Amino acid sequence: xxxxxxxxxxxxxxxxxxxxxxxxxxxxxxxxxxxxxxxxxxxxxxxxxxxxxxxxxxxxxxxxxxxxxxxxxxxxxxxxxxxxxxxxxxxxxxxxxxxxxxxxxxxxxxxxxxxxxxxxxxxxxxxxxxxxxxxxxxxxxxxxxxxxxxxxxxxxxxxxxxxxxxxxxxxxxxxxxxxxxxxxxxxxxxxxxxxxxxxxxxxxxxxxxxxxxxxxxxxxxxxxxxxxxxxxxxxxxxxxxxxxxxxxxxxxxxxxxxxxxxxxxxxxxxxxxxxxxxxxxxxxxxxxxxxxxxxxxxxxxxxxxxxxxxxxxxxxxxxxxxxxxxxxxxxxxxxxxxxxxxxxxxxxxxxxxxxxxxxxxxxxxxxxxxxxxxxxxxxxxxxxxxxxxxxxxxxxxxxxxxxxxxxxxxxxxxxxxxxxxxxxxxxxxxxxxxxxxxxxxxxxxxxxxxxxxxxxxxxxxxxxxxxxxxxxxxxxxxxxxxxxxxxxxxxxxxxxxxxxxxxxxxxxxxxxxxxxxxxxxxxxxxxxxxxxxxxxxxxxxxxxxxxxxxxxxxxxxxxxxxxxxxxxxxxxxxxxxxxxxxxxxxxxxxxxxxxxxxxxxxxxxxxxxxxxxxxxxxxxxxxxxxxxxxxxxxxxxxxxxxxxxxxxxxxxxxxxxxxxxxxxxxxxxxxxxxxxxxxxxxxxxxxxxxxxxxxxxxxxxxxxxxxxxxxxxxxxxxxxxxxxxxxxxxxxxxxxxxxxxxxxxxxxxxxxxxxxxxxxxxxxxxxxxxx
Amino acid sequence: xxxxxxxxxxxxxxxxxxxxxxxxxxxxxxxxxxxxxxxxxxxxxxxxxxxxxxxxxxxxxxxxxxxxxxxxxxxxxxxxxxxxxxxxxxxxxxxxxxxxxxxxxxxxxxxxxxxxxxxxxxxxxxxxxxxxxxxxxxxxxxxxxxxxxxxxxxxxxxxxxxxxxx
Ligand code: FES
Ligand code: FES
Numbered sequence: 001x002x003x004x005x006x007x008x009x010x011x012x013x014x015x016x017x018x019x020x021x022x023x024x025x026x027x028x029x030x031x032x033x034x035x036x037x038x039x040x041x042x043x044x045x046x047x048x049x050x051x052x053x054x055x056x057x058x059x060x061x062x063x064x065x066x067x068x069x070x071x072x073x074x075x076x077x078x079x080x081x082x083x084x085x086x087x088x089x090x091x092x093x094x095x096x097x098x099x100x101x102x103x104x105x106x107x108x109x110x111x112x113x114x115x116x117x118x119x120x121x122x123x124x125x126x127x128x129x130x131x132x133x134x135x136x137x138x139x140x141x142x143x144x145x146x147x148x149x150x151x152x153x154x155x156x157x158x159x160x161x162x163x164x165x166x167x168x169x170x171x172x173x174x175x176x177x178x179x180x181x182x183x184x185x186x187x188x189x190x191x192x193x194x195x196x197x198x199x200x201x202x203x204x205x206x207x208x209x210x211x212x213x214x215x216x217x218x219x220x221x222x223x224x225x226x227x228x229x230x231x232x233x234x235x236x237x238x239x240x241x242x243x244x245x246x247x248x249x250x251x252x253x254x255x256x257x258x259x260x261x262x263x264x265x266x267x268x269x270x271x272x273x274x275x276x277x278x279x280x281x282x283x284x285x286x287x288x289x290x291x292x293x294x295x296x297x298x299x300x301x302x303x304x305x306x307x308x309x310x311x312x313x314x315x316x317x318x319x320x321x322x323x324x325x326x327x328x329x330x331x332x333x334x335x336x337x338x339x340x341x342x343x344x345x346x347x348x349x350x351x352x353x354x355x356x357x358x359x360x361x362x363x364x365x366x367x368x369x370x371x372x373x374x375x376x377x378x379x380x381x382x383x384x385x386x387x388x389x390x391x392x393x394x395x396x397x398x399x400x401x402x403x404x405x406x407x408x409x410x411x412x413x414x415x416x417x418x419x420x421x422x423x424x425x426x427x428x429x430x431x432x433x434x435x436x437x438x439x440x441x442x443x444x445x446x447x448x449x450x451x452x453x454x455x456x457x458x459x460x461x462x463x464x465x466x467x468x469x470x471x472x473x474x475x476x477x478x479x480x481x482x483x484x485x486x487x488x489x490x491x492x493x494x495x496x497x498x499x500x501x502x503x504x505x506x507x508x509x510x511x512x513x514x515x516x517x518x519x520x521x522x523x524x525x526x527x528x529x530x531x532x533x534x535x536x537x538x539x540x541x542x543x544x545x546x547x548x549x550x551x552x553x554x555x556x557x558x559x560x561x562x563x564x565x566x567x568x569x570x571x572x573x574x575x576x577x578x579x580x581x582x583x584x585x586x587x588x589x590x591x592x593x594x595x596x597x598x599x600x601x602x603x604x605x606x607x608x609x610x611x612x613x614x615x616x617x618x619x620x621x622x623x624x625x626x627x628x629x630x631x632x633x634x635x636x637x638x639x640x641x642x643x644x645x646x647x648x649x650x651x652x653x654x655x656x657x658x659x660x661x662x663x664x665x666x667x668x669x670x671x672x673x674x675x676x677x678x679x680x681x682x683x684x685x686x687x688x689x690x691x692x693x694x695x696x697x698x699x700x701x702x703x704x705x706x707x708x709x710x711x712x713x714x715x716x717x718x719x720x721x722x723x724x725x726x727x728x729x730x731x732x733x734x735x736x737x738x739x740x741x742x743x744x745x746x747x748x749x750x751x752x753x754x755x756x757x758x759x760x761x762x763x764x765x766x767x768x769x770x771x
Numbered sequence: 772x773x774x775x776x777x778x779x780x781x782x783x784x785x786x787x788x789x790x791x792x793x794x795x796x797x798x799x800x801x802x803x804x805x806x807x808x809x810x811x812x813x814x815x816x817x818x819x820x821x822x823x824x825x826x827x828x829x830x831x832x833x834x835x836x837x838x839x840x841x842x843x844x845x846x847x848x849x850x851x852x853x854x855x856x857x858x859x860x861x862x863x864x865x866x867x868x869x870x871x872x873x874x875x876x877x878x879x880x881x882x883x884x885x886x887x888x889x890x891x892x893x894x895x896x897x898x899x900x901x902x903x904x905x906x907x908x909x910x911x912x913x914x915x916x917x918x919x920x921x922x923x924x925x926x927x928x929x930x931x932x933x934x935x936x937x
Contacts (some may be wrong), residue, residue: 026872033880034868036816036856040881043815126797210820210828210915211881260818260881261915292821488879488916655875659921663878666917690825690913698906698919705920 020500020507024655028492028512029258040260041214041230042289049148049216050079052278052288054115054128060366060382060683061143061156062109062559064116068135072119075133077126080282083117083487087277092244094273096236098175098333100163101369103273104246108157109138110331111368112192112684113297115271120278120286143366143683144173147305147326150365156333158364175329175362176337178611180345182418183320183355192311192319196391200384201750202733203676204303207373208695211260212295216287217273217279224251225276230259232267232485232526238517240269241276256515262487263667264372264560265299267527268334293689300677301373303328306384312392317405320355321388325381329362330369333355337362339370342459343377345612350415350428350457350621351407366683372527374664374726378458379671386454386734387747400738401436401453408432408455415457420610424720426647428455428621430710435623438643439704442757445627445742449640452676453625454737456730458721459616461530463606465603467521468538469500472546472596476582477509480539482740483523484531488663489725490656491531495539497652498718502543504581529723532652533617534602536718541600544767547572548598550581553588553672554769616716622727624665626702626735630743635759637673637740642702649715649722661707661728669696673752710764785849789814790858798845804838805829808855816884818857820913827912830885831855837892839911856884859891866932867891870925875883877918886912893935898930 032038055072057064069081084091084106091106093099106118117134121127144150144158150173157173164170169177216228224247231237234256242252259266271288279286290298305326311319325344329336344360360381393403409415409424416422432455436442445451469481478499484491492512500507514520523535547567554572555562567572570585585596606614627641644665651657674694678686687693707728713720733751740758741747746765748757786795789812796811805822808814808831817840818828824842831840832854859865864872867890877883886909893900893908900908905923915924 024875025856027875027877029880030872030877031864031868033877033883034864034887035860036818036884038789038880039815040818042819043809045813208911208915209879209881210818211879212820212828259879261879263915269785291825490878522773659878659916659918663917665917667915689823690821691823695913695915696917696919697913698910698923701906701919744895 021652025493025497025653027490028496029642031636040211041228041257045087046216046285046287049287050120050122051124051127052275052286053119053131055117055131056113056115056134057109057136057138058684059140060112060145061141062138063141064107064138066137067117071132071133077122077129078130080120082278094240094244095333097337100159101332111366113423118274118278120282122545145365145679145683147363152364157412158366171291173364175333175364177361178341179359181357191313192396193314194312194392196388197309198749200306200387202304202380202383203671203751204300205671205675206296206300206677207263207265209261209265212290212292213266214289215275217275218285219279219283222251225254225279226253227272227276228255229272230266231256232262234517235522237269237272237497241273244273245276254517256485259485259487263374267372270298281389296688297368300368301369302339302370304380306381308384308388310388312396316398316406317398318351318353318407319733321353323347325360328363328365330365330367332369334369334371336370339377342612343381343673346378346457346459347381349454350409352409353581356430375458375729378730382456382731383733386731387737390738401441404432404455425619426621426714427712428647431621431623431645431647434708435625435643435645438708439625439627439641449627449629450739450743451627452735452742454731454734454738455623458620458726458730460618461528462612462614462616464530464534464536464604465524466538466602468542468600469521470542470546470598472585474595476505478503478505479511479513480534481513481520482539483520484535485526489660493656494532494536494652498539499543529620529725533717533719533723537602538600540718542598545600546596546599550585550588554584557588557590618722620723620727622730624731624735626739628739628743630740630758635755638701642705644728645708645710646724646727648709648711648724650711650720651709652721657709658707660725664726664728664730666696666701668729669700671751672736783846785845787848788852790855800846802845803841804843804845804848805840814855814857818881818884825888828882828885830888832892837889856887867929870929874921874925876918876921876925878918882914886922894930
């Protein structure tokens, strides 16, 4: 099996008869999506399925005193009513880094929406009616809902220390903390001309996928289980179910229908172990379809408070940057500790800074457990760092583009120093200059408007394993098996393009199989914009493996020496000239027919001791420039221009790059301008649902919007590509914030920058328009 | 404790013209048009997200009007003419749907049936819509993948194509 490493592909040059890599190929599965034929989880019919509904309590922190299920049990259609006492004891807990999340609330409720009782009934209506009839007797406790409450000396512990055995921090609400530092503190005093110190807030926001999601569990005859869930990591779910219920992996089949939006929110298992238990207990297929409100209570981004102190020379060069970063992670760990570690690792930005000190903490509160969300911690910390640079520029009378020019590292220059330094893997100045050019930075800003430019950076995956299998069939069609979940990024389109070029097969003759652990080889995860690089390399390697096999069998079938043959994308080169790979394959296979099967693996080992577990395989870098018009009377903001430029390596599919970049950029407007989850003093989510929680609509998009790329073919993926799906959201807030500050003369330091906050800022700064 | 707003109640008969065909169903009186389509009639192309009229994923045309089917009772469609995404796509991919694909408007895709319904209605009622009119008319349809720019482009291209054909 070829083991394709992370170096640029040997096929850096695209050769062969097909050249579909680099073209605007339409999305795989697109026709089903525009006609409504695509089956998302809740569209799949299961015969004889029973339905699940949860009962919860309307507070964020409570002791469960007693549960009276009898009114529910007596209701029509009810099959089972289950709570913690009905599960094997002690109730299993699961999680990636911390096994802290119980299968169902056990003795306590730790956030608003945590399921306490699960009802199984014949119909959805009956399940919901019975869930409403369950009586949960509880005592509300003084929950910790904010950072200050959680960090107070006498704060109630969100997690009992017994859940965190052997953890030095288990008598506090700090789940994990890290420190990154380099440079010499003594040297800075003399060199710093200006020092800026401030505190910034980044809101808790929720993913709001248009498909809220759901789970179906089907017990199988051999004592195993099939779990249908629109997850980004089917293999992690398979492992979790196997471990929690002690079932061999071979009897846990995860089927992952395409997620209707993921954005990081559908990575980790939450209710799947519970639904699997219900199916195993009742012997019935159990189906849970989540409401949007339930999705809000299942996934969110960590809120964050950042206190920063930054020094500048008179010329605007950074002298030092200190940060205390506190992520509000919620009741259970999920992947939030990783969000904290990874986001703060690049917290000082892609800059040349002699001294940096970053202390970051993941803080538990009685709120929805936070998880991965596009950008993975980088947007939070970046908001503060970019705002500090702009504050420095204002104080020094420097242009903020010039500020970045002076500090942004050059290609291959270290921006993270110390024991595990990281160097720029791209020519990032090119993206910055292009963004400036596209927004017309050199032209005067129209009056009443403001402009901001900002950069963002995020480490890609630091370890990874993707395996793929490709079959070249006798008739010249082909299939690729790739475990990447296709949640909107269009992964399968790329695999099709790679197969088309590498095997010389027509695009229309390619089928991609994914989303079934019984059929598709292992893939670690669909996250961190890794798939194009990792799975892409695995698919590429599998195609090369096929070409090797075709060559070998062709040599045997035609009695040609292997040494006289070679292959190229889509071709076998014979002594009498190049023939198409398909023709060669048919000749080689002969009358018995059959097929060729190729395998490919892409593996990135970690680095022992590295704070992230290893070097990032690539960095996503983005420069965003924004122009706004602010109504000084109402505080309302009108986006007039929005430009983003990503350092993408190579665009394998320019159409999909634009979709992803625009999508990320507009999503970034959410936390920048309007989105925030609000909690009352009981820990209840106040804006639970689409009426009260607003996300960007058609009308929120800038009047002029443009996304662009820099292509230097310098990435580790196929044809020199890098991952791209998060970049355009990394520094949206920084650019919006700078533009608003430019327009009104004063910065707003708390996101989202709502009209009300702008209005208050203008009023407080006493800078009302004189007329 | 046995009274609850979602407790199954009486059933009502519904007869309507669905995508050009007469259909009949007997549904609980509280059932929404959205759930009737998906659960009783097996047409899952119409999607559910917010279930409270805010996202547009469930958009259908009832008697020529664009409605959020999650806000309409199935019983209210009795005697009406309903067009869903399945009806729009009956003869294959339409010019508008083709433009969605060509513009890169389709990401996860779950909002797309609703977007297509709203866009089709717009093209019928305002074939020369400006970019701002398109944005306004479509603003009831959320797309979390934020394909907004792509969708506007698709609608503009489809409109241009129809003008040329006409
Ligand atoms: S599901 Fe009907 S508007 Fe959202
Ligand atoms: S394409 Fe994903 S929500 Fe619109």
